[in-house]
Amino acid sequence: MDVVETLTESMRQAVGPQAAAFAIAAVGINLQFGYTGLLNFGQVAFLLAGAYGLGITVDAGGSFWLGLVVAITSAVLLAFLLGVPTLRLRADYLAIVTVATGEILRLVVGSAWGGDNLGTGGPQGVKEVTGVFRDLNPIPDGSYGFSSFRFESQTLWVTLVGWTLALAATLLVRQLVRSPWGRVLRSIREDEDAARSLGKNVFAYKMQSLALGGVMGAIGGIIITLNFTSVIPDYFIPTVTFFAYAVVILGGAGSVWGPLVGSVIFWFVIQFSESSLDATVPEDILSSQDLAALRFVLVGVLLMALMVFRPQGLLGKKEELLADG
Amino acid sequence: MLPPMPAARAARLLLRLVLAFSFTVVVAAVGPTAPAGAQTTTTSTNPGTTGSTVLADDQPAPSGGELVRGTLTFADESGRVPVDGAVVIVSTEDGTEVTRVTSGADGKWEVPLPGPGTYQVTIDVESLPAGVGPEDPANIVRTIEVATGQKAGAGFPLAKAGAEVSSPTAPEGNKFLKLLGQGIALGSIIAMATIGLSLIYGTTGLINFAHGELVTFGALVAWWLSTGTGGPGLSLVLAGLLAVVAGAAFGGAQEKYLFAPLRKRRTSNVALIVVTIGWALVLRHLYLIIFGGSSRPYDEYVLQREIDVGPFTLAPKSFWTTGISLLVLVLVGLMLQRTRLGTAMRAVADNRDLAASSGIDVRRVILLTWVLGGGLAALGGVLLGLTNRVSWSMGALLLLQMFAAMVLGGLGSAYGAMVGGLVIGIVTTTSTELIPAELDLVPSLFVLILLLLVRPQGLLGRAERVG
Amino acid sequence: MADDVILVADGVQRVFGGLTAVDVDHVEVPRGRITALIGPNGAGKTTLFNLLTGFDKPTEGSWSFDGHQLAGVPAHKVARYGMVRTFQLTKALSKMSVLDNMRLAAPDQSGERILTSLVPGTWRARERAVTEEAEALLERFNLAHMRDDYAGTLSGGQRKLLEMARALMAKPKMLMLDEPMAGVNPALVQSLLEHIKQLRTDGMTVLFVEHDMDVVMGISDQVVCMAEGQVISVGTPHHVGSDPKVIEAYLGLRRAVEFEEGYVEGHGG
Known part of the structure; x- marks a missing residue:
C-alpha cells in the first residue's frame, strides 16, 4: 500500500469541493441544531432546493444569477413550508417532517412525473447547469497540485468559491451568535x-434560524451541482443530511469553527480509511460494493461514538452542550 | 401498585433465552456471506439503492459504473412470467453497437456502459419465445440518456400473442377494491411495525430512527432460515416464527446493552436520536454487505394465482398476511388492555413519573416494550417480504410511513399506531389510482402535514399544551 | 379594597380530558399589592397561572391586564405587556452565564433583530446600559459575585433569586411568582420574602403561588384560595385563614385531590 498516495488522496478529499459544500451545509445545521436546538433532519431537502432551483432555471434558459436567486428563494419557501406546521410543536415533529419531506422531494424530482411536469429531468436529472459560472473561472486551464493531490482548473475554481463561501457563512454565524440575537437563540x-x-x-426566531440555515444548505447544494456540472436526483438521499450532522458533531455543535474543521477531518478520515482498506484487503474478501457500504457503517459508528464519548466534538464546550442531562 | 408478578421470573428467564438465541442467530447469519456483488442488481423500489456511487467521489469518474438494465416479463393467467434468453442490443447514438446481452431466468438483463451519454437499446424480437412479442410491435427501440454514475432502466412491455394487452378491462370498482385490499394488507403491516415505534416513544421519549432496521432484521432472518442458500432451509412458517423471536430478542438487546446504559448516563433524547441514526446506518449497511444489494423473494409462496374472498381479489398470501396482521393487532390490543404488563406499558407511556411513583418497574416495562416492539417489527418484516421481496433497505423505506402512522395516531399511542398504520397503508395504495405509483409515498406526507396543522396531537392523541 | 385593579379574570375554565382543572368565576388582583394564590396541592393554581400568562389555552374565559384583553394572546406578548412570570421548577438558563441570563430579559434591545444584530454599532450602547442595570440588580439579589459563572452552578435558592431578578430585568408591571419558596433552603426563605416586600415598596404588583399558608400570612395584602379548580375564598390573610371552607380544603380534600391533580399538572407544568 502506497502511504503517500493514500495520504495525498485523502487530503484532496478533505479540502475538495465536496468537503467545502458539506462545510457550508454544516454551518447551517450548526445554526439550527447547535445554537437553536432545532432537529432539522431534512437538510438534504435544502441542498436539493438549491441544486434544482439553479438547475431548472438555467435549463429553462434563465441566467446563472437568476438561478441563484431562485435557489435561495426556494430554500426560504421550503423553510416556511416545514416550519409553519412544526415549529410550534415539540422538537421531534420537526425531525419527522423534515426527514420525510427530504425523501419525498427526492422521489418527486427524480420521478418521470417530475421530469414531465416540473422540468427536473426525471431520473436523469438536469445537465449542463453551470452557465456563466464556468466562464468566470480566472484559473488557466491545466491541472494543479502534486501526486494525487491534484485539481483540474474547473474543480479548483469550484473549490475556491466553495471554501470562500464556507468562510463567509462561518463569519456571518460568528457575528450573529455573538449578538443579542444569538443570545436569544441559545x-x-x-x-x-x-x-x-x-x-x-420563539416561533419567529426558530423560523429565522431554520430559513438561514436552510439557505446555507441550498448554497451547499449549489456548490455540489457546480462541481458535478449537473443535478442528479440520486445524490440527495437522506444520508447526506446525516453525513452533515456527523460533520457538525465531529467539529463540535455550537462552536463557530466546528463545521469547517469537522468537514475537513471528516472527509479525510472517510477517504483515508476507505483507501487503506481498498489497498490492503483483497477484492474477493471485500468487494468495491462492500467498501462503499463500509463507508456508511463507518459514519454510523462515528456518529454513535461521538454522541456517547465526546458529544461536544472537537471544539465544543461541554458546559454549553445541549446533549447532556 | 404492581406486586412482584408471579410470571416475572419466568418472563426474565424467557428473555434471557431469547437473547441468547438471537445472538446465536446473528452470529450464524454473519457467517455464510451471501454472494456479494452478485450480478443481479436491485430492482427494488429504492432508487437510492446502495448510495455507493453517491457521495463516493467528487470527480465524475471516467467510468462511474453507468449501466442500463431492465426486466423482461409478460402477463400470463398466473401473473408475470419472466422471459429467459431474450437478446437486448445496446448501441451508441450513431448506431455503433456497444454490446448485446441475454436476459436471465428471472427475465433480468443488465449492461455496463462505457460512460455517460445517449444510448439506444433495442430488443431482438426474434429472440423472444414463440407467441410472445412487444405490446406495440413498432416500438422496440428505447433512446436513453445516462448521467454520470446513473443506473438507467429500459423497459419493453411484452404480451402473449392473442392475449388482451393488459387487464385494465376489469371494471373500475374492482380495481379500487384490489388497491383497497392491498392497502389493508400493507397498512396492517405498517400498523404492527409502528406499535413498537410509538410505544418506545411513549415510554422513553425516544424516536427510534433504527426501527426500520428491526423490520429488515425479521425479513432477513426469515429469508436466511427458509431458503436453501447457506441457511438451514426451514419451512417459511417456522422460519418466520423464529425470526419474530429473534427480532424480539434483538429489540430487547438493543435496549439492554445500548439505550438503557446511555439513559443511565443521562444522555439527552436529542443525543439518543442521533445515536439511533448512527445505529441505523451501521445496521442497514451491514445488512447490505451480508445480504447484498439485490432484493430476493422467499423460496415459498412466490407466485400465486389470485383468489376471491368477499369483494377482494388478491393472491392468497395477501389474505394470509392481512389475516395474521389483524389477528396480531387484536391480540396486542387485548394484551395492552387486559394484562398487567399491558396496563403498565400504557401507564408508563402515559406518564412515566406517575407510573414510577405508583410502583411500576419502569426499566423493566421499557425493556419489555422493546422486546414487544422488536418482535412486532420483525413480524412486519417477515410478512412484507412475502408480499414484496426481501431487501437490505426494505425497513428503512418503510420508516417514513411508520413515522406518518405514528404522528397520525398520536405519538406514544399503541392504538393510534394501529389506526394510523391502516390509514397510511390504504392511502398509499389507493392513491396510485390518481398519481404515479413511484410517488405513492407522497400522499402520506401530505396527510402528515395536514394533520399537524389541524390536530397536532394525532387522531387518537390527547390534547396537549401547545406553546 | 378600593385599590385600582390591574388584573381581572372572568369565567376562566380549563378542561383536560374530562377533568376540569380550573373553573374560576371571577378573580381580581389589586395594583401595587402582594396577592397570594393559595390552595392545597393540585388545586389548579399553576394551571391558572399558565392560563393567565398565555402558556396554556383556556377552554373558555376572558381576562384583562392593565387595559389589554389577554385571552388568546401568546405568552411572549403577555410578557411584553408587563405580566412576567417565573416557574415552579426554576428555568434559570444553566448553560448561559448569570449575566447573560439577566441581559436576555431586557426589552427593547435592537440587537435581538436579525439584521440589526449584524451591526454592533446599533446595539452596543443599549447593551452597556442593560449590563449596568443587570449588575445593579445582581448586587441587590446578592448574586454579583457569580455574574460570569454558568447559571447551572448556582444553588437552588440562588436560582430562585436569579429568576426573580431576571424577571425584573424585563420591566414588568406585575410579577407572577410560581412557588418562589419551593425547594429553597429555610435560611433563604426569609431573605426571599424580604425581596418580595421590597418589590411592593417599589410599587410593583406581585401575585405569587404558594401552598404553605403560614408563609403567606406575613406578607400578603390579599389572599385568594383555590380548591378543586375553583376560588373558594378571597380576602385578607386573616379572613381567608379562618374561613372554614379553606380549612376544610386543606384538611379534607388533600388526599382525595392529590392523585388526580398531580396527574394533570404533570402534563401542564
Missing part, C-alpha cells in the same frame, strides 16, 4: 418557555 435551545416568559417570540 436561550431557546435550552428552554423555550423561559425565552417566552421573557417576551421573546
Whole structure:
C-alpha cells in the first residue's frame, strides 16, 4: 500500500469541493441544531432546493444569477413550508417532517412525473447547469497540485468559491451568535418557555434560524451541482443530511469553527480509511460494493461514538452542550 | 401498585433465552456471506439503492459504473412470467453497437456502459419465445440518456400473442377494491411495525430512527432460515416464527446493552436520536454487505394465482398476511388492555413519573416494550417480504410511513399506531389510482402535514399544551 | 379594597380530558399589592397561572391586564405587556452565564433583530446600559459575585433569586411568582420574602403561588384560595385563614385531590 498516495488522496478529499459544500451545509445545521436546538433532519431537502432551483432555471434558459436567486428563494419557501406546521410543536415533529419531506422531494424530482411536469429531468436529472459560472473561472486551464493531490482548473475554481463561501457563512454565524440575537437563540435551545416568559417570540426566531440555515444548505447544494456540472436526483438521499450532522458533531455543535474543521477531518478520515482498506484487503474478501457500504457503517459508528464519548466534538464546550442531562 | 408478578421470573428467564438465541442467530447469519456483488442488481423500489456511487467521489469518474438494465416479463393467467434468453442490443447514438446481452431466468438483463451519454437499446424480437412479442410491435427501440454514475432502466412491455394487452378491462370498482385490499394488507403491516415505534416513544421519549432496521432484521432472518442458500432451509412458517423471536430478542438487546446504559448516563433524547441514526446506518449497511444489494423473494409462496374472498381479489398470501396482521393487532390490543404488563406499558407511556411513583418497574416495562416492539417489527418484516421481496433497505423505506402512522395516531399511542398504520397503508395504495405509483409515498406526507396543522396531537392523541 | 385593579379574570375554565382543572368565576388582583394564590396541592393554581400568562389555552374565559384583553394572546406578548412570570421548577438558563441570563430579559434591545444584530454599532450602547442595570440588580439579589459563572452552578435558592431578578430585568408591571419558596433552603426563605416586600415598596404588583399558608400570612395584602379548580375564598390573610371552607380544603380534600391533580399538572407544568 502506497502511504503517500493514500495520504495525498485523502487530503484532496478533505479540502475538495465536496468537503467545502458539506462545510457550508454544516454551518447551517450548526445554526439550527447547535445554537437553536432545532432537529432539522431534512437538510438534504435544502441542498436539493438549491441544486434544482439553479438547475431548472438555467435549463429553462434563465441566467446563472437568476438561478441563484431562485435557489435561495426556494430554500426560504421550503423553510416556511416545514416550519409553519412544526415549529410550534415539540422538537421531534420537526425531525419527522423534515426527514420525510427530504425523501419525498427526492422521489418527486427524480420521478418521470417530475421530469414531465416540473422540468427536473426525471431520473436523469438536469445537465449542463453551470452557465456563466464556468466562464468566470480566472484559473488557466491545466491541472494543479502534486501526486494525487491534484485539481483540474474547473474543480479548483469550484473549490475556491466553495471554501470562500464556507468562510463567509462561518463569519456571518460568528457575528450573529455573538449578538443579542444569538443570545436569544441559545436561550431557546435550552428552554423555550423561559425565552417566552421573557417576551421573546420563539416561533419567529426558530423560523429565522431554520430559513438561514436552510439557505446555507441550498448554497451547499449549489456548490455540489457546480462541481458535478449537473443535478442528479440520486445524490440527495437522506444520508447526506446525516453525513452533515456527523460533520457538525465531529467539529463540535455550537462552536463557530466546528463545521469547517469537522468537514475537513471528516472527509479525510472517510477517504483515508476507505483507501487503506481498498489497498490492503483483497477484492474477493471485500468487494468495491462492500467498501462503499463500509463507508456508511463507518459514519454510523462515528456518529454513535461521538454522541456517547465526546458529544461536544472537537471544539465544543461541554458546559454549553445541549446533549447532556 | 404492581406486586412482584408471579410470571416475572419466568418472563426474565424467557428473555434471557431469547437473547441468547438471537445472538446465536446473528452470529450464524454473519457467517455464510451471501454472494456479494452478485450480478443481479436491485430492482427494488429504492432508487437510492446502495448510495455507493453517491457521495463516493467528487470527480465524475471516467467510468462511474453507468449501466442500463431492465426486466423482461409478460402477463400470463398466473401473473408475470419472466422471459429467459431474450437478446437486448445496446448501441451508441450513431448506431455503433456497444454490446448485446441475454436476459436471465428471472427475465433480468443488465449492461455496463462505457460512460455517460445517449444510448439506444433495442430488443431482438426474434429472440423472444414463440407467441410472445412487444405490446406495440413498432416500438422496440428505447433512446436513453445516462448521467454520470446513473443506473438507467429500459423497459419493453411484452404480451402473449392473442392475449388482451393488459387487464385494465376489469371494471373500475374492482380495481379500487384490489388497491383497497392491498392497502389493508400493507397498512396492517405498517400498523404492527409502528406499535413498537410509538410505544418506545411513549415510554422513553425516544424516536427510534433504527426501527426500520428491526423490520429488515425479521425479513432477513426469515429469508436466511427458509431458503436453501447457506441457511438451514426451514419451512417459511417456522422460519418466520423464529425470526419474530429473534427480532424480539434483538429489540430487547438493543435496549439492554445500548439505550438503557446511555439513559443511565443521562444522555439527552436529542443525543439518543442521533445515536439511533448512527445505529441505523451501521445496521442497514451491514445488512447490505451480508445480504447484498439485490432484493430476493422467499423460496415459498412466490407466485400465486389470485383468489376471491368477499369483494377482494388478491393472491392468497395477501389474505394470509392481512389475516395474521389483524389477528396480531387484536391480540396486542387485548394484551395492552387486559394484562398487567399491558396496563403498565400504557401507564408508563402515559406518564412515566406517575407510573414510577405508583410502583411500576419502569426499566423493566421499557425493556419489555422493546422486546414487544422488536418482535412486532420483525413480524412486519417477515410478512412484507412475502408480499414484496426481501431487501437490505426494505425497513428503512418503510420508516417514513411508520413515522406518518405514528404522528397520525398520536405519538406514544399503541392504538393510534394501529389506526394510523391502516390509514397510511390504504392511502398509499389507493392513491396510485390518481398519481404515479413511484410517488405513492407522497400522499402520506401530505396527510402528515395536514394533520399537524389541524390536530397536532394525532387522531387518537390527547390534547396537549401547545406553546 | 378600593385599590385600582390591574388584573381581572372572568369565567376562566380549563378542561383536560374530562377533568376540569380550573373553573374560576371571577378573580381580581389589586395594583401595587402582594396577592397570594393559595390552595392545597393540585388545586389548579399553576394551571391558572399558565392560563393567565398565555402558556396554556383556556377552554373558555376572558381576562384583562392593565387595559389589554389577554385571552388568546401568546405568552411572549403577555410578557411584553408587563405580566412576567417565573416557574415552579426554576428555568434559570444553566448553560448561559448569570449575566447573560439577566441581559436576555431586557426589552427593547435592537440587537435581538436579525439584521440589526449584524451591526454592533446599533446595539452596543443599549447593551452597556442593560449590563449596568443587570449588575445593579445582581448586587441587590446578592448574586454579583457569580455574574460570569454558568447559571447551572448556582444553588437552588440562588436560582430562585436569579429568576426573580431576571424577571425584573424585563420591566414588568406585575410579577407572577410560581412557588418562589419551593425547594429553597429555610435560611433563604426569609431573605426571599424580604425581596418580595421590597418589590411592593417599589410599587410593583406581585401575585405569587404558594401552598404553605403560614408563609403567606406575613406578607400578603390579599389572599385568594383555590380548591378543586375553583376560588373558594378571597380576602385578607386573616379572613381567608379562618374561613372554614379553606380549612376544610386543606384538611379534607388533600388526599382525595392529590392523585388526580398531580396527574394533570404533570402534563401542564
